[in-house]
Amino acid sequence: MHSFVRCGLLAATSLGALWAAPAFAQFTSTIAPVAAGAEGDGTGQAAQAEDENLSRGDVIIVTARRRQETAQAVPLAISVIRGDSIESTGNFNVTKLPQLAPTLQVYTSNPRNTSVNIRGLGVPFGLTSDGFEQGVGIYVDDVYNSRVAAATFDFLDVQQVEVLRGPQGTLYGKNTTAGAINITTNQPTFEFEGRAELTxxxxxxxxxxxxxxxxxxxTVAARIAIASTSRRGTIYNVTTKRWINEQDNIGLRGQLLFKPSEDLSITLSGDYSRQDAYCCGTSFVRVGPTQRALSRQYDALVAAINAATPGRNYAVPSRNVYDRLTDIDAPLQAGNIIGGASARVKWNVGAGTFTSITAWRFWDWKPQNDRDFSGLSIVSASNNPSQQDQYSQEFRYNYEGDKLDFVVGLFGFKQRIDTQGLERQGSDASRWSLTGAQAADPSILSGLTANNTQYLKSDSAALYGQASYKLTDALTIQPGLRLNYDKKEGFYQRVVTTGAGTVISCTPAPAAGTALAAQCGVYQPQTTSPKASKWNFSYDINVNYKVAPDVLVYATYAKSFKTLGINQNGLPLTTANVPDLTASTVKPESVNHFEVGIKTQFWDRRATFNLSAFLTEIRDFQATVNGGQFGTVRGYLANAEKVRSAGIEADFKIRPSDRFTAYANAAYTDAKYVKFSNAPCPPELSGGTFVAADGSQTSGPAGVPGSLSPRSCNISGQQLPGVSKFAFSYGAELNQPANLLGKEGQVYLGVDGNYRSDWNSNASPSIYTKVEGYALTNFRAGFRGDGFDVFGWVRNAFDVEYIDLLQVAPGNTGLIAGTAGDQRTWGGTIKFSF
Known part of the structure; x- marks a missing residue:
């Protein structure tokens, strides 16, 4: 069915292009003759351009503050990425945006395990849990998407994307402590128009x-859009003889606009996206020695398995990740179905506008994974399918006056997520995880299965508002307030069965050396029902001053929060071998944010330069910790004492004429743990016998087999994972009027690229998971005219070898797996519009 739909869309698009070609002269062009790419403040395509006079530069309209205004008039750090920039640079979903917005970080091993951070903040790195909130809100046409996994759709008929940096809790329905991604799609029109694109x-x-x-x-207009993306995988699996990590996406969006008068509009929207890729797997990267006994580390374990099975001779297909080979043996699946419906009502009431947004969204995640990252049957199955329903209602009133503007809103949110987890040990598990005679008995662990049943119920309500008062024509003060209530209720149950189907119990603790003790050392049964609620009050204040007509300076202070969390994936055990219920809930984050900036345009608005500096301090940062107990939970959510992110961001664009445009965006981000004394240890400080709980022993040196391991690590002063200190993006386009095959238009050449310095890919920075910095360069060249655009492109033109993500395999054996970034890709695109 999926292939049939795709083939039909490809055929329809191709036929549309062929039909359109001879009639192109009648079209009204919607393709702006400017450089594609990401621009900083004031450089995206206007939602409704107020000024198309190129000699005065672009006037960019954004809705970041829930009203239409020019980007240069918004006193906050914002990057605007145009819809045509997204298309021409091949960045077709949220995970690709960091190539265009330097302060945005997106990491994904599959759609479910996706995190989005801004300035290094947002969600704790390396933990998949539904029990905490996102620090970066993702909004599509005013509708909040609660889980990042539910927002990994392909961009479909997008007008522009606004990336807001810093807390936005007094402007947006759901509280966002790190920023927001505001996606606006093209809306229904009362003039007939269309477009077709084939790549x-x-x-x-x-x-x-x-x-x-x-x-x-x-009084009624409609719009419908459809998109399909497919691509062969980038890693070849020698076990299954097929490529993995492919792309296979279908998306559909329909909108109906009812506008009985100029003062009232009602928009009904519905969308459906299906991702059905054979995904997602990793390749062998390296072995990093841990503190585990040498005979229990990766190379020795592989040798022991081979010795126990004469003729097997297992070895990974390559120890060079850039050979793009793997041998993982578990089935793979990344089925992701996302959709929903919304009703947006806008009613102009005198000097203000009343807006109501009612929305329902769903997410259905159907995965299959290989969690031992190898061709050995250690973990033979690891699947955690989830289903989400969310409902939201927002009422908002915007008032605009001569001296006073304000927005006030009421937001309600309800969510339920159900997950049915399964993890099963394979035929090699005993040899891999046990010692002595037990290692030679595969029946002890083979088929041992943990079935996890869990749900989350989350309710949230908020009253928020922000005012803007002009003290003088140049000086404006903008205070904002937010009152928020959150309630979370969860359930987690793990039932463990042997390969023979017998349900096991680990309470009281079984006698050491027994098969049951070995089984409980891998999976322990557990049932918890965490529940918590919390009121929070936050505020911010912004002062901005218009030094000159095109120069704005501003300063912001925000006292924000991220609401409480609950642990949904199991709890550590007490000395009595029962769940530690005191770890069920996690305190809210307390955020103090400071920012100053300047926004300028000069040379008759042909040049734009914006600069911002920020300092964000978070107490009780929600992070991943461990309890020093192998068989219970690998990690759970707790509070780090303090985190800080500070930096400087600059955005520059120049357009000396309609023949040339260039931009450059840069960010310096110093994000670190100020104090985190109970952090999980990196692999080089893990795997050995734990030091005595009474503190009478000292842990051994890092990476030395057989050393004593600390129960937790103090990583105060270390950098936060996932964020580069330096990030940079740029682009330029040169065009020239030309006549090709009797058609008037422009021939153009464009380049865009990005650079990021090294960063660490583990929750606690490790010497084994450091990702080296890299720079990527893309080129495009084409010909465009009135209503058409034909161009060729090459991405990662210099075939740079780089890493997308590194992962530490479970068990402290030293195995590090990962995925290499895309190699050089090339192709061509044809677009028509009318």
Whole structure:
């Protein structure tokens, strides 16, 4: 069915392009003749351009503050990425945006395990849990998407993306402590218009998009858009003889606009996206020695398995991750179904506008994974399918006056997530995880299965508002307030069965050396029902001053929070071998944020330069910790004492004429743990016998087999994972009027690229998971005219070898797995619009 839909869309798009070609002269162009790429403040395409005079530069309209205004007039750090920039640079979903916005970090091993951070803040790195809130809010046409996994859709008929940096709790329905990504799609029109786009490339890349909009009557307009993306995988699995980590996406969006008068509009929207990729797996990267006994580390364990099975001779297909080979043997699946419906009502009431947004969204996640990262049958199955329903209602009133503007809103949110987890040990598990005679008895662990049943119920309500008062024509003060209530209720149950199907119990603790003790050392049964609620009050104040007509300076202080969390994936055990219920809940984060900035345009607005500096301090930072107990939980959520992120960001764009445009964005981010004394230890300080709980012993040196291991590590002063100190993006385009095959237009050449310095890919920074910095460069060249654009492109033009993500395999054996970033890709795109 999926292939049939895709083939139909490709055919329809191709036929549309062929039909459109001879009639292109009648089209009204919607393709702006400017450089594609990411721009900083004031450089995206206007939602409704107020000034198209190129000699005065672009006037960019954004809705970041819940009203239409120019980006240069917004006193906060914001990057605007145009819809055509997203398309021309191949950044077709949220996970690709960091190539265009330097302060944005997105990491994904599969759609479910995706995190989005801004300035290094947002969610704790390396933990998948539904029990905490996102620090970066993702909004599509004013609708909040609660889980990042539910927002990994392909961009579909997008007008522009706004990335807001810093707390936004007094402007947006759901509290966001690190920032927000505000996605605006193209809306129904009362003039008939349409577009078709077809892209083909190497790796069997195919992408087709089509959209059509127009009136159904004098008061009703409709718009429908559809897109399909497919691409061969980038890693070859020698076990299954097929490529993995492919792309296989279908998306559909429909909108109906009812506008009975100029003062009232009602928009009904519905969307559906399906991702059905054979994904997601890793390749062998390296072995890093841990403190485990040498005979219990990766190379020795592989040798022992081979010795126990003459003729097996297992070895990974390559120890060079850039050979793009793997031998993982568990089935893979990354089925992701996302959709929903919303109703948005806008009613102009005198000097203000009343807005109501009612929305329902769902997410259905159907995964299969290989959690031992190898071709050995250690973990033979690891699957955690989830289903989410969320409902939200927001009422908002915007008032605009001569001296006073304000927005006030009421937001309600309800969510339920159900998960049915399964993890099963394989035939090699005993040899891998046990010692002595037990290691030679595969029946002890083979087939040992943990079935996890869990749900989360989350309710939230908020009253928020922000005012803007002009003390003078140049000086404005903007205070904001938020009152928030959250309630979370969870359930977690793990039932463990042997390979024979017998349910086991680990209470009281079984006698050491027995098969049951070995089984309980891998999976322990547990049942918990965490529940908590919390009121929070936060505020911010912004003062901005217009030094000159095109120069704005501002300063912001925000006292924000991220609400409480609950542990949904199991709890550590007490000395009585029962769950430690005191770890059920996690305190809210307390955020103090300071920011100053300047926004400027000069040379008759042909040049834009914006600069911001920020300092964010978070107490009770929600982070991953461990309890020093192997068989219970690998990690759980707790509070680090203090985290700080500070830095400087700069955005520059220049457009000396309509023949040339260039931009450059740069960010310096120093994000670190100020104090985190009970952190999980990195692999080089793990795997050995734990030091005595009474503190009478000292842990051994890092990476030395057989050393004593600390129960936890103090990583105060170390950098936060996932964030580079330096990040940079740039782009330029040169065009020249030309006549090609009798068609008037422009021939153009464009370049864009990005650089990021090294960063660490583990929750506690490790010497084994340091990702080296890299720079990527992309080129495109084409010809465009009135209503059409044809261009060729090459991405990662210099075939740079780089790492997307590194992962530490479970068990402290020293195995590090990961995924290499995309190699050089190339192709061509044809677009028509009318």
């Amino acid at each position: 083909l490339g190497n790796l069997d890349y195919k992408q087709a998009k089509a959209a059509i909009s127009g009136p159904l009557s004098d």
